[in-house]
Amino acid sequence: xxxxxxxxxxxxxxxxxxxxxxxxxxxGTVFEWYDFYLYATLAPFFAALFFPPGNDTAALLSAFATYxxxxxxxxxxxxxxxxxxxxxxxxxxxxxxxxxMGGATFMVGLLPTFETIGWAAxxxxxxxxxxxxxxxxxxxxxxxxxxxxxxxxxNRGFATSFIxxxxxxxxxxxxxxxxxxxxxxxxxxxxxxxxxxxxxxxxVLLVLSIWIxxxxxxxxxxxxxxxxxxxxxxxLTESFFRYPNNKxxxxxxxxxxxxxxxxxxxxxxxALFFLQITLQLDYVLAxxxxxxxLMVGTPLFIAFGWLSDRIGRLKIIMLGCLLAALTYxxxxxALTQAVNPDLVAFQERAAVTIAADQSTCRVxxxxxxxxxxxxxxRAQDFVTKLxxxxxxxxxxxxxxxxxxxxxxVEGWSQARWQAxxxxxxYPTYADPGKVSWLKAELVLLVMVLxxxxxxGPMAAFLVELFPTRIRYTSMSLPYHIGNGWxxxxxxxxTTAIVAATGDIYAGLWYPIGVALTTLVIGxxxxxETKDIDIATGSGVDSSRRG
Numbered sequence: 001x002x003x004x005x006x007x008x009x010x011x012x013x014x015x016x017x018x019x020x021x022x023x024x025x026x027x028g029t030v031f032e033w034y035d036f037y038l039y040a041t042l043a044p045f046f047a048a049l050f051f052p053p054g055n056d057t058a059a060l061l062s063a064f065a066t067y068x069x070x071x072x073x074x075x076x077x078x079x080x081x082x083x084x085x086x087x088x089x090x091x092x093x094x095x096x097x098x099x100x101m102g103g104a105t106f107m108v109g110l111l112p113t114f115e116t117i118g119w120a121a122x123x124x125x126x127x128x129x130x131x132x133x134x135x136x137x138x139x140x141x142x143x144x145x146x147x148x149x150x151x152x153x154x155n156r157g158f159a160t161s162f163i164x165x166x167x168x169x170x171x172x173x174x175x176x177x178x179x180x181x182x183x184x185x186x187x188x189x190x191x192x193x194x195x196x197x198x199x200x201x202x203x204v205l206l207v208l209s210i211w212i213x214x215x216x217x218x219x220x221x222x223x224x225x226x227x228x229x230x231x232x233x234x235x236l237t238e239s240f241f242r243y244p245n246n247k248x249x250x251x252x253x254x255x256x257x258x259x260x261x262x263x264x265x266x267x268x269x270x271a272l273f274f275l276q277i278t279l280q281l282d283y284v285l286a287x288x289x290x291x292x293x294l295m296v297g298t299p300l301f302i303a304f305g306w307l308s309d310r311i312g313r314l315k316i317i318m319l320g321c322l323l324a325a326l327t328y329x330x331x332x333x334a335l336t337q338a339v340n341p342d343l344v345a346f347q348e349r350a351a352v353t354i355a356a357d358q359s360t361c362r363v364x365x366x367x368x369x370x371x372x373x374x375x376x377x378r379a380q381d382f383v384t385k386l387x388x389x390x391x392x393x394x395x396x397x398x399x400x401x402x403x404x405x406x407x408x409v410e411g412w413s414q415a416r417w418q419a420x421x422x423x424x425x426y427p428t429y430a431d432p433g434k435v436s437w438l439k440a441e442l443v444l445l446v447m448v449l450x451x452x453x454x455x456g457p458m459a460a461f462l463v464e465l466f467p468t469r470i471r472y473t474s475m476s477l478p479y480h481i482g483n484g485w486x487x488x489x490x491x492x493x494t495t496a497i498v499a500a501t502g503d504i505y506a507g508l509w510y511p512i513g514v515a516l517t518t519l520v521i522g523x524x525x526x527x528e529t530k531d532i533d534i535a536t537g538s539g540v541d542s543s544r545r546g
Contacts (some may be wrong), residue, residue, distance in 0.1 A: 018159070024216055025143045026162045028098050028209040032139050033170025034177075035105035035202050035479045036070065036132055041174045041272070042195060047111045049195070050121045062067065069126050070133035071488020074480035078135020079236065082473035085142050086235035090149070090472060094142030095213050095509040101135035102206030104128045109199025133302075133484065141476030144459040149220070149468070153533060154309055160459035165298050168451070171268060172294045177201065179287040190354020224535075225468050235473040239466075248465050249478050255526045256314075256461065257482025259321040259518025260454040260509035265487040266328065267447035268294070270494060270507075278341045278387035278504050289440055297448035304456030313457035313464075313527040318519055320453030325515040328508045331443050338439040342427035343387060350389040350405040350424045354379055354502070357397055375400045375412035380499065382417060386426065390502040464529035471534075486514055 053471040077097075108128050144163050151159035185194045240246050268290070276284040305318055337344050354376075361376040373381075379400045383390050395401070396541045402409040402417055404424045409416050410499035422428075458479075466474035494507025 011483045018150060018152075021216065022147055022159060022162045022213045025094075025147050026166050028094070029097050029139060029143045029163060029166040030173065030211050031209050032098055032101045032136060033167045034173045034205065035101050035170075036136050037167075037171045037174045038105065038178070038198050038202075039108070039129065039132075040245050041171070041178055042198075049115075049191075050125050058118060059407075068137070071484035072127035073130045073133035074137040074484035074488070077134035078141060078476035078480040079137075079473070080134065082141055082476040083235050083238075085138070085145070085476075086470055087233075087473035090142050090146045091213070094139055094146065095210070097135045097138040097142065097211050098213065101132055101139065102202055102209070104131040104135065105199055105202040106206070108268075109196040116517070123150055137476065137480050137484070138480060141472050145463060145472050145475065146216075148460060148463040148534065156463070156534075157308035157313060157457050157460040157530065158302065158306040160463065161302045161308075163459050164305060165301045165453050167455075168268065168294050168298055168301070170446075172291060172298075174198065175287045175291050175294075179284060179291075180235055183284065200408070206437065208484070208510040227248070235470045239474040239477070240372045245466065245470065245474060249474055251521065251525050252462060252465055252475070253478035253481050253495050255518055255522035256317060256458065257478050258486040259482075259515040259522070260317065260458055261483040261485075261487025262490055263320060263324045263454045263513040264451050264483065265490040266324070266508070266511045267444075267451040269491055270511075271335070273491060273495075274335070275339060277344065277385070278498075279336060280290040280336075280387055280428070281339055281435070282432070285430075285432060285435070289437075289444060292441060293448045297445055297452055300449060300452035301456040304398020304452050304512045308457035308460060309530060312530050313461040314522065314528050316457050317454050317461065318522050320450045321515040321519045321522075323453075324447075324450040325512045325519065327446070328512055329505055331447060332505055332508060335440060335443045338436040338443065340387075340427065340430040341434055342431060344540065346424070346426055347389060351395055351403075352383065353403040354383060354390050355398065355401040355403070356380075358392065358394040359396065373383065378414075379412045379417070380502070382414060383502075384499050387504060388426070389504045392502050460485055463531055464532045464534055468534065478492035491506055 028260060081093050081097055082424050084096075105128075108125070111124055111128070140163075143166075144160055147163055148156055149521040181194050181197050182190050238245060239249060272286060272290045275281045276283055281289075294474055308316055330518065356376040356379065358376070360374040362374070379402070380390075380392075383402075399410055400412040402420060404420055407420050407424060409420045462479060463471060490511060493510050497507040498504055498511060
């Protein structure tokens with residue numbers, strides 16, 4: 001068993017126990033993120049397996065809606081497991097969460113598809129995603145709190161930054177496993193049964209995680225608090241219904257984690273979806289580009305965590321939000337030019353317009369048995385999945401009409417519209433021979449840089465905002481609303497915005513707006529936390545802590 005690490009030590013090097021605490025906490029959290037993000041990585045593929053055919057964009061939106069369901073429930077997991085963590089302890093709570101997560105992920109690997117059991121398939125998938133979301137809601141707060149309460153005060157940002165790498169490493173692991181399966185299997189085999197392998201493998205990771213975490217002890221700060229009888233009897237009430245703690249829960253959400261969440265998901269997941277769906281890049285090449293950016297960028301989480309111990313957490317987070325908001329649109333435009341220059345050339349020489357009765361057009365955020373699709377829906381879906389920006393024209397009562405440059409096609413017909421695009425020179429895929437690999441990788445690395453700036457110091461910042469007696473509960477809720485709701489809804493909302501507007505870059509205004517809001521609120525209302533002693537609550541801002 002790991003001994004109690006001295007929290008007051010000021011030495012430069014880490015002890016063996018400190019290193020094991022970080023390793024054990026981080027490894028289990030990596031596996032849990034791997035479980036959670038398998039679905040996200042395969043969402044475009046699942047759209048064809050778990051939802052009915054007929055409208056690819058609607059099916060994709062349904063897949064993203066199910067993906068988002070796991071995020072929407074994460075704050076409720078934070079409330080449930082955060083309360084248990086503050087009452088019972090950090091160690092046993094995040095041991096339970098990993099068992100729940102691993103079990104739900106394994107069950108996804110056994111789940112029948114829509115073709116086999118019909119609408120029961122997406123229903124069961126949603127249930128399992130909700131279970132995953134509940135588990136993840138309790139995992140992050142437990143791991144971050146556990147490491148922070150073992151860390152030396154002047155190294156807290158550095159120590160907790162290893163937890164911050166876990167989400168990216170879990171995503172990277174998911175890309176590796178899925179990419180490996182698809183490389184060694186033909187497309188038909190992967191579509192039939194091979195997609196289940198990454199989910200079933202999670203059972204092995206679950207057993208390993210349980211074995212490692214059983215070797216951990218409770219944190220010394222929490223044990224001392226319990227021995228002194230200072231623990232909270234009502235952490236939910238203290239966190240959310242007593243001033244000033246409730247104020248700082250709200251400020252942590254709007255002034256820190258909301259912006260961090262959208263920057264994280266834009267720089268990693270939305271970039272991956274954009275490469276595959278909009279720019280029509282082969283999935284192996286898209287995985288490779290994003291995987292390299294994650295591999296190269298991951299050490300920056302630790303670098304910014306270390307830097308935050310010296311210059312502060314808040315200014316690094318705010319700078320990341322500012323840079324992301326200012327540069328997202330030119331970055332994605334540069335990514336388009338680098339990956340699919342033929343698509344850029346096509347759009348420049350052939351303006352695309354869809355004229356239709358817009359009252360018949362709807363954005364289907366979730367497909368159900370009640371869903372029906374008009375010709376306008378099908379037409380806009382067809383052009384959207386080509387990755388082409390188009391102008392919408394309202395013609396009440398008129399037929400759906402496509403205009404590409406000087407070519408005009410009246411009436412919806414997929415065959416005729418496909419022929420019109422091919423005749424106008426539309427590139428059906430991103431030609432690997434024309435991809436500017438270095439430029440594309442540099443763009444992705446810049447976006448990952450923003451991710452590391454906003455996320456690297458975040459665990460230490462949240463831990464330091466709240467007292468020990470309610471820390472697990474108080475930090476978990478704003479983190480999971482910021483990441484689960486503001487960030488987790490990003491693929492769904494950005495895809496819906498693109499489908500509704502016809503502009504492939506319009507979805508970026510969502511993360512830009514959230515990041516700017518966080519920048520203003522965080523800069524005006526939040527203060528630096530790095531000098532706070534989390535064991536006693538003393539520090540430069542101790543008067544705020546209540």
